[in-house]
Amino acid sequence: xxxxxxxxxxxxxxxxxxxxxxxxxxxxWYDANQNPRGELIRLQLAAAKAxxxxxxxxxxxxAYALLDVHRETxxxxxxxxxxxxxFRRGFVEMVSLDAAEFVRHASELYAWAPIRMLVLxxxxxxxxxxxxxxxxxxxxxxxxxxxxLGDAEVADLMQSPHLRRLKVLELPRNRIxxxxxxxxxAATSRLPSxxxxxxxxxxxxxxxxxxxxxxxxxxxxxxxxxxxELGEQLEAKYGYQAWLHGxxxxxxxxxxxxxx
Numbered sequence: 001x002x003x004x005x006x007x008x009x010x011x012x013x014x015x016x017x018x019x020x021x022x023x024x025x026x027x028x029w030y031d032a033n034q035n036p037r038g039e040l041i042r043l044q045l046a047a048a049k050a051x052x053x054x055x056x057x058x059x060x061x062x063a064y065a066l067l068d069v070h071r072e073t074x075x076x077x078x079x080x081x082x083x084x085x086x087f088r089r090g091f092v093e094m095v096s097l098d099a100a101e102f103v104r105h106a107s108e109l110y111a112w113a114p115i116r117m118l119v120l121x122x123x124x125x126x127x128x129x130x131x132x133x134x135x136x137x138x139x140x141x142x143x144x145x146x147x148x149l150g151d152a153e154v155a156d157l158m159q160s161p162h163l164r165r166l167k168v169l170e171l172p173r174n175r176i177x178x179x180x181x182x183x184x185x186a187a188t189s190r191l192p193s194x195x196x197x198x199x200x201x202x203x204x205x206x207x208x209x210x211x212x213x214x215x216x217x218x219x220x221x222x223x224x225x226x227x228x229e230l231g232e233q234l235e236a237k238y239g240y241q242a243w244l245h246g247x248x249x250x251x252x253x254x255x256x257x258x259x260x
Contacts, residue, residue, distance in 0.1 A: 014111065017138055027042055040070075044090050075092070081101040082097050095119070100126045141257065145173055146174070149174040151177050151183065154183050158183045159187075164192055165193055174202050181204050207231035208243070209228075
């Protein structure tokens with residue numbers, strides 16, 4: 001039986017997935033009741049804040065060890081249409097599922113976990129419904145891989161009024177051309193948080209800054225960073241595009257889930 005105070009604190013996390021204070025309040029309750037979930041929350045929150053990569057890796061390893069033992073318990077109530085999950089900041093934050101199932105069950109899904117990131121399969125047929133769904137308002141990473149999305153589908157998605165928190169849009173291995181990239185650039189007033197777009201495996205030339213890497217460390221050589229011609233054309237037509245400048249502007253590129 002769920003304790004009333006635990007349920008209240010958990011509802012606060014679900015109501016505002018971006019509020020770390022709500023997660024820490026629930027961690028305090030778990031700690032007081034000898035529940036290791038409190039430690040998981042603290043470890044993953046600390047990992048998300050850690051600037052030192054070695055420390056971040058250490059914290060992640062400790063969190064993974066806890067998940068190895070308790071994952072099934074902490075996945076209690078997982079909807080059957082959810083294909084896979086990832087824990088971040090102590091809770092399931094990323095889920096993979098069919099796009100039509102998300103549109104159909106988003107409210108139910110959000111009542112289960114503080115979802116902030118989505119990997120949606122078979123998205124082509126549901127792209128307009130996805131764009132209209134108010135539930136995408138809380139999403140910071142949206143991944144639509146191998147879906148056969150073309151320029152028209154990207155344009156439909158970019159018409160959404162609900163993507164203001166979106167930081168990362170991943171569209172790998174689709175059929176996107178120049179018109180689709182222009183649709184993203186034209187929508188930047190509705191995408192104030194967008195810092196990265198993954199267009200790998202599409203016909204369009206990638207417009208994001210290109211760069212060289214140090215052969216020994218893999219670190220980006222700052223002096224090598226340059227915006228390709230398509231990127232320059234997009235900015236000449238639509239104004240500054242933050243997502244084109246991730247390699248030079250972000251501390252970590254591409255951004256990880258912990259950076260979001």
